[in-house]
Amino acid sequence: MNIVFMGTPDLAAVVLDKLIHSEHKILAVVTQPDKPKGRGNQVQFTPVKELALQYNIPVLQPRRVKEEGCLPILKEINPEVIVVAAFGQILPKSILEFPKYGCINVHASLLPKYRGSAPIQWSIIDGEDKTGVTIMHMDAGIDTGDMIMKAEVPIDSKETGGSLHNKLAECGGALLLKALKAIEDGTAPREKQKDEESCYAKMLDKSIGLIDFNRPAIEIERFIRGLNPWPSAYTFLDGKTIKIWDADVIEEESAGIPGEIVSVTKNTIVVKTSKDSLAIKELQLEGKKRMTVDAFLRGYLLETGKILNNKNG
Structure with missing residues (x-):
């Protein structure tokens, strides 16, 4: 089929790569405008744009696809058909309806659960044992259209947002090719979503990552994994930001208050929570590189009794 692809981040680039290496023809790519990033504030291309340029695919970057000039170009x-994967803009009805086969979306959850922009992270944070990918027809709602195909992906006990992202990206690309064949053959099913079974995976930003040690250790451990690698979970130690990258749950109660360091061993920093304790194994102090607790303690004297989350030291 002749396809216009709409997407922006790494997940979308993986899906686009599957399309590029299939029998389908990518006529153009639509992605978000370039933005300055990093300490140097240099303008960077989106992952989808970078890939498209490698294969000499025309790239469109409208500030908003709702702008009047976008529809005539398309x-x-x-x-x-228009294929959408993590594009980052809401498509108007005029674009949704004009292609022969409409617009279809590659969504990284088992709809109707986890509609919204961050289904991968929230499935881990909420303690789901599985997630997956849904290929769906797009309508005017947010991830509310009729479903075509699903594929399940198990969530491992130490799954992170990053590792699950990679699994779902690969799964989504493969499932999309199956769905496109079914659409072209006229055999693709259409299953309406049950709205009462849905929940919304709200957008993430850096502020969401502050760890609340008044939560049970099991919830905090999932929170850390879900936000790894972005936006990352963090706390404060001696007034400095410290990111927590890996931790285990210790199913025992300790004296102290939530956030208090109750034990320091060679390889762990054990912190009291509202239920059980959290054994921190990998962290990153403000201005330093990511490291194991063993490496951290070789350059940082840490005693029990300190309270994490005291931003003022």
């Missing part, structure tokens, strides 16, 4: 390109 109609001139004349795709049979």
Whole structure:
């Protein structure tokens, strides 16, 4: 089929790569505008744009696809279907309806659960034992369209947002090719979503990562994994930000208050929570590189009794 692809981040780039190496023809790519990033504030291309340019695929970067000039350009390109994966903009009805086969979306959850922008992270944070990918027809709602195909992906006990992202990206690319074949053959099913079974995976930002040690250790451990690698879970130690990258739950109660360091061993920093304790294994002090607790303690004297989350030291 002749396809216009809309997507922006790494997950979308993996899906696009599957399309590029299939029998389908990518007429153009639509992605978010370039933005300055990093300490140097240098403008960087989106992952989807970088990949498209490697294969000489035309790239469109409208500030908003709702702008009047976007639809005529897309109609001139004349795709049979528009494939969307983590694009980052809401498509107007005029774009949703003009292609022969409409617009289909690659969504990284088992809909109707986890509609929204951060389904991968929230599935880990909420303690799900599985998630997956849904290929769906797009409508005017947010991830509310009829479903075409699903594929389940188990969530491992030490799964992180990053590792699950990679699994779902690969799964999504493969499932998309199956769905496109079914659509073209006229055999693709359409299953309506049950709205009462849905929940919304709200957008993440850096502020969400502050660890609340008044939560049970099991919830905090999932929170750390879900936000790894971005936006990351963090606390404060001696007035400095400290990111927590890996931790285990210790199922025992300790004296002290939530956030208090109750034990320091060669390889762990054990922190009291509202239920059980959290054994921190890997961290990153402000201005330093990511390291194991063993390496951290070789350069940092840490005693029991300190309270984490005291931003003022």
